[in-house]
Amino acid sequence: MSLPRRRPPRPTPSLLAIRKPNSRRATVVLVTLSVLVPLGLWWGLSVSGLIQPARYLPTPAATFAAALEMAGSGQLFTDAWASLQRVLLGFGLAIAVSVPLGIAMGTFRAGQSLFEPVIGLLRYLPASAFIPLLIIWLGLGEPSKVALLFIGTVFFNTLMTADAVRGIPTSLIDVSYTLGARTGEVVRKVVIPHSLPGMIDAVRVNAAAAWNFVVVAELIAADSGLGYRIVRLQRFSQVDRIFAVLAVIALIGLAIDLLLRLTRDRVGRWT
Template identity: 60%
Template sequence: MSPAEGLTSTARTRNLTQETRGRSDWPELPIRPAPSARRWLAPGREISSAARWVLRTVSVLAPLGAWVALSATKAVDPTFLPSPVAVWQAGVEMARSGELLTDTMASVRRVLFGFGLALAISVPLGFAMGIWRWALALLEPAVGLVRYWPASAFVPLLIIWLGLGEPSKLMVLVLGVVFFNILMVADVVRQVPRRLLEVSSTLGAGPGVLIRKVVLPHALPGIIDAARVNAAAAWNFLVIAELFAATSGLGYRIIRSQRFLQTDRIFAVLVVIGVIGIVMDVGLRLLRDRAGRWTV
């Protein structure tokens, strides 16, 4: 070893010793505290299956318990808030007379036809707006304007145009759902990663293959979720649709019961609508999970 190399090695050793001595003066790192009982507040934290079912049960029993308590204590006049027992009896009476089944079938038929027609219109248009910029520029201004027009405001026009039959009632549901669903579907399609499209194009996929095998599979779960949200809106507009010239339907039964102050029947019909809505929601959720198993 040359003298110069020896001096260099000695200097390096001296520097390392100084750095080590300086690091010994550094403050100790803070000790991470043990997870506290508030860790369930962490965003996105998973919960067990048992906890999930307990919370779901509480979400149902808590409002029901409040309802029973208000009825038992007579805090609210039974004319305005009937007891759960009275509502059950009213529902049984309507079921025995056959009117509940008739009204339910009429309303379900209207929702299925009206909501199905709204999906048949909105999904292709929203899909086109999400894929092609020219379709977005062409359709978004008109859709964005018309969606602020309340569907109930079209009732007089629909009666003039289509009469008092079923077509006018179905069109109320269509107008109440179609424009919102168009924009929701367009947003879902636009969320397809651009890099995924670029890679597929690089590998030789043409426009048709991109739409069928990349965009549609990726967007399908979101499209079904949009349908889940707007299915509830369809039931809301059903009551409006059955306000005029209807002789059957759950909305019609609510209006008729309101005239005679039969609040127990109104609550019974609301329970039926809620049960049907839950069945539709669960069905669409299962379809979403099956169509988008790759997202789980």
């Protein structure tokens, strides 16, 4: 019995081939389009007259001019530095707690049984729901804002770190024991180095959440920060400046993401 004849498959374009690296030229073109297309849509919508009054959607040029004006007065840098400090402190504390917990949960079944149920429960509680309690416990100053950032990121980063650790092949751990390594040595020389790129990726994802929470924290009783500045500008309908602040948040987040990505590629070249 002969099998039915099939036509030979058509060659797949390189851009659509699964996991096939693109050429340098194609990468540059795609990256350029990813920036220019949204900017073009923004500009076209702002000058089309569909949104009235027109000042409610400023053009990219007007937003850039507003950013230069705020930067010239020093206001933009002061607010950006205040927000960045809060992110570094609150999210830094979350990393310091979540990484050891995640390693324990991903490495040892006892750690998973001990910590995962309560962390899996707490992660579903909205961090913003803790704001009244944090104000009662810690007041309106910096501690409550840092605590909100910590609560909003620590649980998710713990679970994502544990998932990265669980991705280590069991055979690799078995070989380590066979070669005479002790448990502590396996954790230090196998578990942590192998899962480090995945843990950095978890930090990249949750860094974006940290910036979301810092804006929420600064909406309440703050006297500096990018979130505080947005609220102040909203009172006077200074939409162009609000867009400028949002652009600054995006650029800072992009810079952090690129730094973490370069770090991951450097420490995990073997991946």
